[in-house]
Amino acid sequence: MASTSALEKRLASRVKLRDASFITRMADIAEGLDDVIRLGRGDPDFATPAHIVKAGQEALAAGATHYTHPLGIPALRQAIADNIETYGGARYELDEIVVTPGGQQAMFVIALSLLDRGDEILVPCPGYNPYHQAAEIADATLVRVPTTLATNFTLTAELVAQHITPKSKILVLINPNNPTGTVTPPDEIAKIAKLAIEHDLIVVSDEIYARLVYGNETVQPVAALPGMRDRTITLSGFSKAYAMTGWRIGYFAGPRALITAMAEIHHAFAISTASVSQHAALAALTGPQDCVEEMRLTYDQRRLALCAGLDQIGFTYAKPQGAFYVYADVSSTGLTASDFCERLLLEGRVMTYPGGISGDETDEFIRLSLTQPIARITEALRRMEKVVSGIKAERKASAA
Structure with missing residues (x-):
């Protein structure tokens, strides 16, 4: 042996x-x-809320046990587009949204689609660890952008600028942040967006916790800012706000010129996201939000x-x-x-x-x-x- x-x-x-x-x-x-x-x-x-579970059960009973459209069922992608816009985000068409088996897989699809060996991806630290793993799998260079209590562990344009080099290609924003539970102020997001335009960076805006904020805090969707729609990939999902971690369903959205090619990487990984989970997610977005x-x-x-x-x-x-x-x-x-x-x-x-x-x-x-x-x-x-x-x-x- x-x-x-x-x-x-x-x-x-x-x-x-x-x-x-x-x-x-x-x-x-x-x-x-x-x-x-x-x-x-x-x-x-x-x-998971009862009406969402019921929708999944009814979908199974109706035969939702096969492949769907690779990008996701059209009704769900329409609901995602409407939801993004409702909460202040950019407007997306159906072919600019890809439904994935969880937000975490979306990270790897994004990394493999956009990063070549030697490209740099800037990630806030502390920040969600799978972004580090995605950089490794893509043979890209992970650049940690350390945050501290001085800025309540949120990124600032000044911090980001210190780590940009000619090889920088992607900047990851996690807002609200995991693990710190902090929210980057909208005015700082706007400054970071201007920096991304100046240095021709693609921004991955992870907004999976955006529905869970407290007090007077607000989350500024990056893609809705001037000049950012065509250089932003918005990533989110249903695990946190709807308590659907076990359903494994998320999505990413971005400009058609990128999404069409990125969807092929997703298709190679998963063919399509589980049909039952997609129908449950549709009920999550279109059903009661209380x-x-x-x-x-x-x-x-x-x-x-x-x-x-x-x-x-x-x-x-x-x-x-x-x-x-x-x-x-x-x-x-x-x-x-x-x-x-x-x-x-x-x-x-x-x-x-x-x-x-x-x-x-x-x-x-x-x-x-x-x-x-x-x-x-x-x-x-x-x-x-x-x-x-x-x-x-x-x-x-x-x-x-």
């Missing part, structure tokens, strides 16, 4: 071998523990409760303005974020993730998700405070 190392040599060079991921290790630890409160996942704890508002308001209540608890513990955090995350600084414990997460799980049975898995090289911040009821969030905070008190007592004893 061939050794593991010998077999690994047969892997293509694009496969980046790494140690077992932090998330996998945490999952393994959690398997041996009881009553773990999971504040790490980006999966809503709500059930379910989205109810979930948003619930996340907002959880946000306030979590932030109040973090204040009591003494942790600072980025101002959470959207999505369903709070990004908290745990460096005051004297531990790295990674070590803190592991200790919090082992001793407090609370699972969170460090910012390092999202490209944050400081290893000081953790992402906490608002995907648990307030009672469980309150209990998680109680456990966290106990663990933090224990860590501080240890430090005091060792310093004596």
Whole structure:
């Protein structure tokens, strides 16, 4: 039998071998523990709204079990176009929208369609990690644009400008951001858009959390800005606002000159997105929207409760303005974020993730998700405070 190392040599060079991921290790630890409160996942704890599930069931009963048009069923693409425009975005025609098996696959289709070896893709860090993986698969050069608490972990035109080179081709905007839960102000988006025009950049505008914002925050759709429609790929989906992660359905939209070719990469990957999921997504967009508002308001209540608890513990955090995350600084414990997460799980049975898995090289911040009821969030905070008190007592004893 061939050794593991010998077999690994047969892997293509694009496969980046790494140690077992932090998330996998945490999952393994959690398997041996009881009553773990999971504040790490980006999966809503709500059930998919009943009218959406019903639409999927009825579609299956009516025979929606075959391939659809490669770009997606026309009625769904029309509903997506209408929805984008309703929320202040650009106007798209049916052949400028591609329905994909989740927003994550859309990222890889975009990268493989637009990036050649040596092209640079600018990605905010911390930011959603699959953009890093998409750059690797495309043999492109990943350029991290670090953000900090000084700008509430949002991109600014000044930060972006510092990282543009003659090889820069794509700029990724994630708004609201995952993992920080922050929203880039509309005026800053406008400045970044002007920078993209000046340097001939294509902007990938990830707006999957755009329906989930709090207070007076608003998300500025990039493609609607002057001069941006023909250089923007808008990416979104149904997983977050409609609690449809398991349905695996997203989309991207852009100018016809790009989308026609990009659709062929999508077709090679998937042929078409699952028919039942498309019919469910159509019901999501055309049916009652009160379910989205109810979930948003619930996340907002959880946000306030979590932030109040973090204040009591003494942790600072980025101002959470959207999505369903709070990004908290745990460096005051004297531990790295990674070590803190592991200790919090082992001793407090609370699972969170460090910012390092999202490209944050400081290893000081953790992402906490608002995907648990307030009672469980309150209990998680109680456990966290106990663990933090224990860590501080240890430090005091060792310093004596």
